[in-house]
Amino acid sequence: MSVLVAGTTALDSIKTPYRENPRLLGGSASHAAVAASFFAPVRLVGVVGDDFPRRYLTLYRKHGIDLAGLQKAPGRTFHWSGEYEINMNNRRTLKTELGVLEHFKPVLPPSYRQTPFVLLANNAPTLQHQVLDQMQRPRFIVADTMDLWLNIALEELRRLLPRIDALVLNDSEARHLTKEDNVIVAAQRLHRLGPRFVIVKKGEHGSLLSYPGGLFLAPAFPLTEVVDPTGAGDSFVGGLLGHLASSRGSIVANLKRAMIYGSVVASFCCEGFGLTRTTRVTRRDIERRVRQLEELVRY
Amino acid sequence: MSVLVAGTTALDSIKTPYRENPRLLGGSASHAAVAASFFAPVRLVGVVGDDFPRRYLTLYRKHGIDLAGLQKAPGRTFHWSGEYEINMNNRRTLKTELGVLEHFKPVLPPSYRQTPFVLLANNAPTLQHQVLDQMQRPRFIVADTMDLWLNIALEELRRLLPRIDALVLNDSEARHLTKEDNVIVAAQRLHRLGPRFVIVKKGEHGSLLSYPGGLFLAPAFPLTEVVDPTGAGDSFVGGLLGHLASSRGSIVANLKRAMIYGSVVASFCCEGFGLTRTTRVTRRDIERRVRQLEELVRY
Helix, strand or coil: CCEEEECCCEEEEEECCCCEEEEEEECHHHHHHHHHHCCCCEEEEEEECCCCCHHHHHHHHHCCCEEEEEEECCCCCCEEEEEECCCCCCEEEEEEECHHHCCCCCCCCHHHCCCCEEEECCCCHHHHHHHHHCCCCCCEEEEECCHHHHHHCHHHHHHHHHHCCEEEEEHHHHHHHHCCCCHHHHHHHHHHCCCCEEEEECHHHCEEEEECCEEEEECCCCCCCCCCCCCHHHHHHHHHHHHHHCCCCCHHHHHHHHHHHHHHHHHHHHCCCCCCCHHHCCHHHHHHHHHHHHHHHCC | CCEEEECCCEEEEEECCCCEEEEEEECHHHHHHHHHHCCCCEEEEEEECCCCCHHHHHHHHHCCCEEEEEEECCCCCCEEEEEECCCCCCEEEEEEECHHHCCCCCCCCHHHCCCCEEEECCCCHHHHHHHHHCCCCCCEEEEECCHHHHHHCHHHHHHHHHHCCEEEEEHHHHHHHHCCCCHHHHHHHHHCCCCCEEEEECHHHCEEEEECCEEEEECCCCCCCCCCCCCHHHHHHHHHHHHHHCCCCCHHHHHHHHHHHHHHHHHHHHCCCCCCCHHHCCHHHHHHHHHHHHHHHCC
């Protein structure tokens, strides 16, 4: 079944101690849409400016991504630039130029409104609400977020939580949102705010799912080299929802397996700048790595 | 088969934001010996002073621990006191009084010298060497260490590495020792210094085993409340070697399973001050939690 992915479509300029990479394809929706596209048909919602390179549209299309909901507005594409320190864990934002994102109002084409799986990739909660408002009874809604929105749009984020099935956030955000230091307790508390499923991303330490009556621990695929972790979280949630949309049967069992696939797609994302590695991966590469990960935890 | 556990036998005074606990039974050898005792007969090597409470000797004996190698010396028992911050991750040493540990020279009773499994629990590398010097062809030797020895006894620690089968250390120590930021690469590099097996402890994030030709990721048992993590690492390695000593068959397969058991014993350790929780646990409690942990990662 199809997946609607709404979020940011951006140009990312990424500096690491070793290289500079100007104006890569980036943004939460780009990463999530490509990740989801390995498993399910994807419909993209976003906005780009006049400066958006045509080759990136070609890249979306190569992944079979439906672009009917990708608006083109006069002005410049949202541009983020950041710098990683040598250990790749500390990121510093150098510049954020909103460009056409500033006045963006998502308008979903009629063909999108009945998409059964909805991913509200990281973006301002107001925009996440606006997307949901246009959907007709989706089967499963996942929302991702980031620390920025906890700081500047907490109320709208909290209003979103009762509207979604699953919340995805990282460990520090889960702690921040609940004022609870223990991540498992924090995840459990988040259910009270709305979502039946809470997925906490812990980067290289994997992720955990809290569901009614249970907990699941998913490992991260161990990497010996991280080139650029930008978009890894978006790839995780995109791969996750894409895989979920392609599965039948018990939602809990499917979510667990989907987290493993999300984790594997995220690991590929980290092995190249921006989307350069992910877009060269095949479904077969993913399946191979899923089997390797199974092997790495088997005893 | 039997396990020899050599390390520190101490009195620990542990402060947390909620409680003070003076003069608990502690030390690397105490935690490791109790942990190993659930699976195999244990022989303890250590030293205590005149002030060592008789009830702690009773506690060792209750766990069937052979005390022939526990020396009693005139003076005071090694005393450590520390304070945990509210999140239980940051520990501050308040005082370290070496007492009888200062002039301790381990002398192994003849009955100990052919013990097949040897655990050099965290202690000064000089003492770890002295224990090994007295052993007759043990089958499997594990050494644990801590950051202190990397800073003040690096050369002796490095000399120990070719003498052991498995090195256990935490992630920051693995990075420190190899000057390599990626933990997996760091673990792989450590083989070159001697040990065939390298086990990296990552606290709440589990542990990893690097072995010739492979890697294994072991989850930590997720706890919703950590009362006192002191001795968790020692319990992990003690439970690990105890379980290994009780297993037959392939060493790699046994080590993987032993890490799960070590992880579970360590989780009990964190649920009480000092050894108070661990010493109340039964083998059945351990087996139950091992099954729960299997369930938590199954998909």
